[in-house]
Amino acid sequence: MSGGERKRTSIGVELVSDPALILLDEPTSGLDSFKARSICKLLHDLARKKGKTILSTIHSPSSEAFFYFDRLILMADGFTVFQGDAGESMEYFRTLKFNVPRRCNPADFFMKVLSIKYPKQADDEEKLTHLNNAYRFQIDKRIQVDN
Numbered sequence: 001m002s003g004g005e006r007k008r009t010s011i012g013v014e015l016v017s018d019p020a021l022i023l024l025d026e027p028t029s030g031l032d033s034f035k036a037r038s039i040c041k042l043l044h045d046l047a048r049k050k051g052k053t054i055l056s057t058i059h060s061p062s063s064e065a066f067f068y069f070d071r072l073i074l075m076a077d078g079f080t081v082f083q084g085d086a087g088e089s090m091e092y093f094r095t096l097k098f099n100v101p102r103r104c105n106p107a108d109f110f111m112k113v114l115s116i117k118y119p120k121q122a123d124d125e126e127k128l129t130h131l132n133n134a135y136r137f138q139i140d141k142r143i144q145v146d147n
Contacts, residue, residue: 044068063105076114081131
């Protein structure tokens, strides 16, 4: 049994019990892009059609798999820098004056923008400060609206 088959089997075994909450760590790692997209579509359909809550870590998904995400949390250097609708994530980074290519895989863009070199360089510190301040501003704005 290959690693991909073992991974898909373990996901299937977990789904048999029909849980309301599904936590997955790297469910697509080791899979080719077609199978990874199929897993993302299955999870998306479970969330939408069956009302399941699905939390997953996924590194470097294909652009096809990315578009099955509803909500997204992005982190840099241990700090949350974006939390929200996955479909709005690219526009959010445009508003922060990042050069977002028109036709790119969002996950590849985020990996490039959010990567930090160690030891940290001055431009990395500046980028982190910019991202953290923007995120805090968004959170503060939401809190003010809710009050």
